[in-house]
Amino acid sequence: MIESLLVANRGEIARRIIRTARRLGVRAIAVHSEVDADLPFVREADEAVCVGPANPAQSYRNTEAILAAAASTGAQAIHPGYGFLSENADFARTVEASGLIWVGPGADAISAMGDKINARNLMAAAGVPVAPGTTEPAADLTAALAAAGEIGYPVMVKAAAGGGGMGMGVAADEDALRTEYDKVRAFAERMFGDGSVLIERYFPRVRHVEVQILGLADGRVVALGERECSVQRRNQKLVEESPSPAVSPELRERLLAAAVRAGEAVDYRNAGTVECLLVPGTDEFFFLEMNTRLQVEHPVTELVYGLDLVEEQLRVAAGLAPTFDPDALSPRGHAIELRINAEDPKRFLPGPGVIKTWVEPTGEGVRVDSGYVEGNTVTPFYDSLMAKLVVYADTRPEAIARARTAVADFALAGPKNNLPFFTELLDNQEFTAGTYDTTLITRMR
Structure with a gap:
């Protein structure tokens, strides 16, 4: 296993990666901007290095500063999280050229899938349906x-x-x-x-369904089920769930097989997501894009499959076998993730500020991946995501009920937040019936 890991990210995903690293006995190194110095991920790391001012270009996207931090701390590997440099092929190449382990897919795969036109053409050649x-x-x-x-x-x-x-x-x-x-x-x-x-x-009414893949160290690509991501505002996700209520067993088999072919077409290693558009009522789907990184919504897959995807990423990067048997994957139950953002619940415009109250819900089947605690400041320099509220239960109706309780129990004051929207959504007939598509929020508003 990797012995020391620099996390080239911030907030909830940095905290999430650090948690797994420390559980595995891996020395966790954080990098942070000046304005993030007091956030939990910095305190929870074994070591932390300031890499620049608030502007991401001068800190979290500052390749030279991050590599210098890796060198000064003796880091063996770099995990980029999501966003920032996570899908930057040049950065991945530079990391590896520096003698460090890159916890992610190869630079060639990142390049191949980073251009949507090239990706479409590759997928079509591999027999993956494209629009x-x-x-x-x-x-x-x-x-x-x-x-x-x-x-x-x-x-x-x-x-x-x-x-x-x-x-x-x-x-x-x-x-x-x-x-x-x-x-x-x-x-x-x-x-x-x-x-x-x-x-x-363009399909006016469509569902957004994606498949989690993992390229193993031995060259195999496995699919870890699908996630429904159709609750969106401005083409950006707010809610994800697994399994999708729109996917039948037969369609699931075709979706997962297509995702595996997509990964094999670019010799994919590590975690990635094949995103598709599903035409309601037809079982017809089309490749949308591949995200060559860990997704924000990975916890729903973890809960349904009983895995730690960050651990699996580290094992692939280290050349180790996965913790699970790829030939005996067994998903169970239903998971739903709600993105708790610092934004108003009507127009979804950012509303940063000082967190005056922060009490996370607890209980059976409730998980909160957060980047903040009470007293922290949500600044306007980065994404508005504060936490991911994830629930798990044996069935979808039970998961929805659990989500309602968790939202009601989440005490949050200071920045604007979208908890009231989730209260409304979880009682929405289309959502509870599982018949919604990407236009749901537009109709709700």
Whole structure:
């Protein structure tokens, strides 16, 4: 097993990784920005290094500062968590070139899946279903209009290098495409340094279902079930559950097989997620993208499969066999994750501030992965996620009931928060029936 691990991240995911590292006897090293010095993950690490000011470009995305911290602390490996540098192929290569272990997929796999157009083409060649769309970037508006004419409106306009729900727009006709193309291209150039644009068929009513995969040290790729991620605002997830209430046993078999093929196509190692769009009522699904990292919503898979995915990541990176038998995977029960964000519950706009009250719910089947405690400040410099409230039970109705109680028992004051939204959602008929899709929040609001 790896002996010392630098966690190149912050907040709840850094705290989550550190918890597993310390359980395994691995020395955990945190890096932090100046404004994060008082957060729990810094105190709970065996060692901590300040890598710069609040601006992520000067701290959590500062490759030189992070590698210097690894060198000064004698770190053997780097775990990037999610976000920041986690899907930066150049950083992964630099880590390995420095003689360190990279806890994640190989840089070539990150590069292959980081460009949405290249990823689509690879998946199509591997026999994974993809939605109708362009096989190369739409170089200009004329090309975009021609592609949309062939695909058929409405279309999704996507930044090829984008991710996390950013850099997307929907065009219902030519006039809308003219506007969205320029908007998405400008955003992509500004945010990702790459203005390449993909045109893809847009499905007005769709479900977002993803498969957790794990590329093992011996070269095999295994699928650890699916997660339903259709409760979204601005194309970003708020709720995840496993298994999906929309997936039949037959469809599950096809989904998981396609995800394994996707991983095998890029010789995938370590944890990753194959995201798909599922057309309601048809059992038809399409590849969306692959996230070459640990997902925010990994706890629901952990609870259903009885695994610690961070431990499995460390074992793969160290060249060790998994803790489980890949040929005897046995999911049980139902898990739901609610993302507790510092944002108002109506418009979902960020509302940072000092946490005056923070009392987490407890009890059977309740898990809270949090990045903050009472007295901490949620700053405007980073993502608004404060904690993940995760519940587990034998059945979905029991999990929903447990989630209602946990939300009611979560005492939180100071920053704005979306707990009232979850109170509303957990009583929503579409959600409780399991018939919802990605437009649910729009209809609720």
